[in-house]
Amino acid sequence: MDPDYDVFDAIVAGGSLSAAARAMHLSPAMVSKRLARLEERLGVRLFHRTTRKLALTDAGERFHGDVAAILQAVRDAESRLIGTRSEPAGTVRLSAPTSFGRLHVAPKLHAFLVHYPRVRLELDLSDDMVDLYGGRYDLAIRIATTIPPNLVAHRLGGSRRLLCASPRYLERHGPPATIETLAQHRLLAAAGQMPWRLVKGRRRFTVEGESHVRTNSSEVIRELAIIGVGIALRSLWDVEQALASGALMPVLPGWEGPDDLAVHAVYPRGPSTPPAITALVAFLQETLADASWDAVRPRP
Incomplete structure (x- = not known):
């Protein structure tokens, strides 16, 4: 099997030459060279190249479907072989x-x-x-x-997900008095994590709004909550230590994620x-x- 297939698959998975290079422990220059070699051998362009990103051509998309199936078949064969060992x-x-x-x-x-x-x-x-x-x-x-x-x-x-904020934030802004006033506060959520759907017993409430800071990182949201930027809805596995130490405090106890x-x-x-x-x-x-x-x- 052509070793450049692995490079091609890694570029598609990572969305860029640099991401593929990191995944395969190669230099970006080497990844670019191997992609060019594959395209030259096939006689087709596999990617549309712009200054910001790579996008599969129609030929590249069809070829990747076949390559992905080949690579998966090889991995399945390896798995079956390894699976015979104790x-x-x-x-x-x-x-x-x-x-x-x-x-x-x-x-x-x-x-x-x-x-x-x-x-x-x-x-x-x-x-x-x-x-x-x-x-x-x-x-x-x-x-x-x-x-x-x-x-x-x-x-x-x-x-389990709880509403929480730092003592610093609560001292400066005060806690929300009711679930209805929560949206008036500075809310923190990573991309795709809002709106919040909350429950308390049989009650249900949806909190609409936008994060006070936009980020794709849940870790950043946790750290922003700890330093006092706003109120976050976080899983216990993420904030249990901060709650235990007092770095974060529960907000509107009883209201939680489903x-x-x-x-x-x-x-x-x-x-x-x-x-x-x-x-x-x-x-x-x-x-x-x-x-x-x-x-x-x-x-x-």
């Missing part, structure tokens, strides 16, 4: 949300790698919903209400699951089993 081995490409990955996945990986020395991990942190069928990832952490039926899902924990959100480890359905993926999922379930994401820890 010891988990091979590469697992794991994607996780940025904040969750830093707080709850990365600190635990050393123990997993010590226990399974033949497994090689590639960890990508991103708040984007990655495509598990595009061939770039084997396993992903999804924080969602529902999981598509073409994915196998293993629950890792709940994701309890249908949970943390899952997901991977594509297939004829067999590589032992390395099975082992990593089991490890995450075991190490996160005692997480208290459904209850606020009392402040010491």
